[in-house]
Amino acid sequence: MSKSIQAIRGMKDFSPDETPYWQALEAQTRRLMTQYGYSEIRMPIVEKTELFKRSIGEVTDIVEKEMYSFEDRNGDWLTLRPEGTAGCVRAGIENGLLYNQTQRLWYMGPMFRHERPQKGRYRQFHQIGVETFGFQGPDMDAELILLSARLWRALGLQGLQLQINSLGTPQCRVQYREQLVEYFSAHKEQLDEDSTRRLHSNPMRILDSKNPDLYALVQDAPKLEEYLDSESREHFQALQAMLDAAGVDYVINPCLVRGLDYYTKTVFEWITDRLGAQSAVCAGGRFDGLVEQLGGKPSPAAGFAIGMERLFELVKDHLQPQHLPHVYLIGLGDAQIAAMQLAERLRDELPELRLVNHCGGGGMKAQFKKADKSGAALALILGEAELQNNSISIKYLRDNREQETVPLQKLQEILAQVLSKSGRV
Numbered sequence: 001m002s003k004s005i006q007a008i009r010g011m012k013d014f015s016p017d018e019t020p021y022w023q024a025l026e027a028q029t030r031r032l033m034t035q036y037g038y039s040e041i042r043m044p045i046v047e048k049t050e051l052f053k054r055s056i057g058e059v060t061d062i063v064e065k066e067m068y069s070f071e072d073r074n075g076d077w078l079t080l081r082p083e084g085t086a087g088c089v090r091a092g093i094e095n096g097l098l099y100n101q102t103q104r105l106w107y108m109g110p111m112f113r114h115e116r117p118q119k120g121r122y123r124q125f126h127q128i129g130v131e132t133f134g135f136q137g138p139d140m141d142a143e144l145i146l147l148s149a150r151l152w153r154a155l156g157l158q159g160l161q162l163q164i165n166s167l168g169t170p171q172c173r174v175q176y177r178e179q180l181v182e183y184f185s186a187h188k189e190q191l192d193e194d195s196t197r198r199l200h201s202n203p204m205r206i207l208d209s210k211n212p213d214l215y216a217l218v219q220d221a222p223k224l225e226e227y228l229d230s231e232s233r234e235h236f237q238a239l240q241a242m243l244d245a246a247g248v249d250y251v252i253n254p255c256l257v258r259g260l261d262y263y264t265k266t267v268f269e270w271i272t273d274r275l276g277a278q279s280a281v282c283a284g285g286r287f288d289g290l291v292e293q294l295g296g297k298p299s300p301a302a303g304f305a306i307g308m309e310r311l312f313e314l315v316k317d318h319l320q321p322q323h324l325p326h327v328y329l330i331g332l333g334d335a336q337i338a339a340m341q342l343a344e345r346l347r348d349e350l351p352e353l354r355l356v357n358h359c360g361g362g363g364m365k366a367q368f369k370k371a372d373k374s375g376a377a378l379a380l381i382l383g384e385a386e387l388q389n390n391s392i393s394i395k396y397l398r399d400n401r402e403q404e405t406v407p408l409q410k411l412q413e414i415l416a417q418v419l420s421k422s423g424r425v
Contacts, residue, residue, distance in 0.1 A: 010115070010123030012309075020321035025312060026108065028154055029128055036147050038104040038130065043087040045110065049077040055086035055262055055290060057202070066113040080112035084129040085262070085287065085303060086294070092133060093296035100297075102134035108308075119276050122309060130284070131303035133291070138235050140302050141266040141286060142242035148270060148282050148304060149248055155311075156318035160281060162248065164268045165256040166236035167204075168228045170289065176227040177203055183221055190217050207255045223254050232265055239266055258283065262290040266302065275310055282306045324375035325354040326418050328397075330367050332383035339382045342392075349412055352419055372397055377418055380411075 007013060014022060033040070049069050056062050068080040081087055084107055092098040092105075107129045114123055130147065132140055145162065152160055167173065180203040184191060191199065195206045195214065207218055228236070243250055250268075258267045267285035275281075284304025291299040327346075331339025343357040356374055358367055371379040381393040386405065393405045394414065406414065 008123070010117040012122050012124070020323035021316050021319045022308075022312065023323070024319040024321040025155070025308065025315065029108065029151065032147065032151055032154060033106045033130075036104070036143075038106045041088060041091060041105045041107050042109075043081075043084070043091050043107065045081055045112075046078050047081055047087050047090065049079040051086050051090055051294070052079055052082060055089070055294060056083070057262075060202070060205075062113060066115055068112045068114060082111055082113045084109075084111065084127055084305060085131060085290070088129065088131045088303075089290055089294050089296070089301070093291065093294060098133050098291055098296055098299050102132075104130075104132050106130045119313065121307075126308040128306040128308060128311075129303065130305075131301065133299050133301045135302065136288075136300040138239040138242060138266070141239050141268075142246070144284060144302060144304055145243065145248060145268060146246055148306070151306075152270075155315040157311075157315050159274070160270045160272055162250040162268060162270055163253040163256050164239070164243075164250050164266065165253050166225070166228060166232055166265055167257060167263055167267055167285075168224065168232040169264055172227050172229045172232060173204070173224070176222065176224050179222045179227075180204065180206070184217075187217055190214070204257045208257050218255060225254060235265055258285060262287040262293065264288045268304070272314065275313060280307070281310050281314065322422070323354075325356045326376060326422065327353065327355045327378050327380055327415065328371035328374050328376040329355060329357045329380045330364075330371065330382065331358065332364065332381065335382045335384055335387050338387055342382060346412075346415065350415055350419065353415060368395070371395075377422070378415075 030040075049067070052067060053063055058064070062082050067082050069077060070079075072078050088105060088107065089098075092103065097103055097105075109126060110124050111127050112124055115121055117123060130144060132144070145164075149162075152158075168176075181200060184195070184199055184203060184206060188196065188199070190213075191206070192209070192211050192214065195209055195211075198205045204224075206214070207221060209218060225233075240250075240252075253269075256267055256269060257263075258269075263285045265286040265288065268283070269280045270282040271279040272281055273279065282304055284302070286300070286302040288300045289298075291297070291301060329339055329343050331337075340357060343355055346353055346355055356376065358370065362370075368379065377396070377398050379395040379397055381395065383393070386392050386408075389405075390408050391405050392408050392411055393403060395403045
């Protein structure tokens with residue numbers, strides 16, 4: 001007998017026991033986005049490889065090492081999306097959503113990177129992405145941070161630290177880049193392989209190195225804030241004033257540069273010490289030049305992405321999914337057809353009712369065992385005697401109450417009480 005096929009390394013299944021908690025997380029996200037006036041956008045999972053090379057940057061780890069790219073039958077190079085911002089910008093340009101308009105958009109779905117799998121990091125992972133367009137000022141940067149902070153509160157999540165920084169404009173980074181190259185070149189013997197490779201192509205990424213041996217060297221490096229232009233400096237100061245007024249605690253991290261080339265001015269991360277090496281739960285910032293870079297008319301833009309697997313690890317104990325059935329319906333003997341008809345009628349009359357109709361036969365004892373295992377509050381029993389008397393028997397599976405038989409016309413009233421007790425009416 002041939003060996004069964006296993007899932008690809010880093011591609012995780014989520015079992016039926018886990019998915020209700022994912023659904024609760026997704027539902028909370030949808031409610032929050034609606035509360036803030038954000039509209040959902042859905043983009044393809046596959047995009048042209050050139051899109052990510054032009055947006056993320058050809059000398060980033062994502063493009064150099066991590067993308068799943070392939071040549072299709074037409075000879076085009078395509079890539080499973082490693083992040084959502086580039087695709088969102090492409091979709092906005094292509095569908096006429098950005099020019100002379102403001103947009104608050106969000107999306108949710110799978111992304112793909114060939115990374116080393118570890119806790120909170122998979123090769124197929126999921127992100128919540130939020131992107132805004134047409135808003136120039138720091139008030140939008142503040143709104144994005146406040147929105148993410150409200151999500152943590154809604155999920156009962158505590159202990160995250162907000163780090164912020166300003167990368168300024170591409171123009172003011174030119175001189176800073178020269179100073180970084182000069183500084184790190186003078187200490188080249190201390191650089192690791194990745195930092196040496198980035199020295200002339202993307203020296204700011206050395207500041208974000210996770211190698212502890214480089215910590216002291218990075219801390220003594222020139223600081224970007226010394227090279228910010230007045231506009232970037234005022235923008236960053238105004239953001240801080242707004243966060244202070246809103247009571248949001250933060251730390252200014254001058255080494256926070258993010259791993260994508262398109263960021264300008266504000267960048268931020270929400271980090272935790274509860275996920276090992278994967279400290280960032282949410283990260284984002286401003287990317288004012290990306291729309292023009294990808295062929296659109298200039299438009300200011302800002303956004304963030306949340307790693308859903310990482311967030312799920314932090315909040316799964318606080319989530320309260322509504323997934324167990326309220327009712328398990330058992331049709332005995334010749335009453336099976338009538339039970340199925342009753343199930344459909346109850347679903348019509350009470351759309352919020354979660355009802356499982358027993359299928360597969362078996363003795364009464366086995367059927368009651370399945371009813372109890374389902375987690376339902378009630379078992380409804382419809383047998384030949386109940387059919388003749390136009391009644392139904394109710395067995396209370398979670399309450400210490402005697403089984404009773406009631407007129408069928410009273411059933412809807414009883415089920416409405418069950419729904420009200422569970423908070424679903």
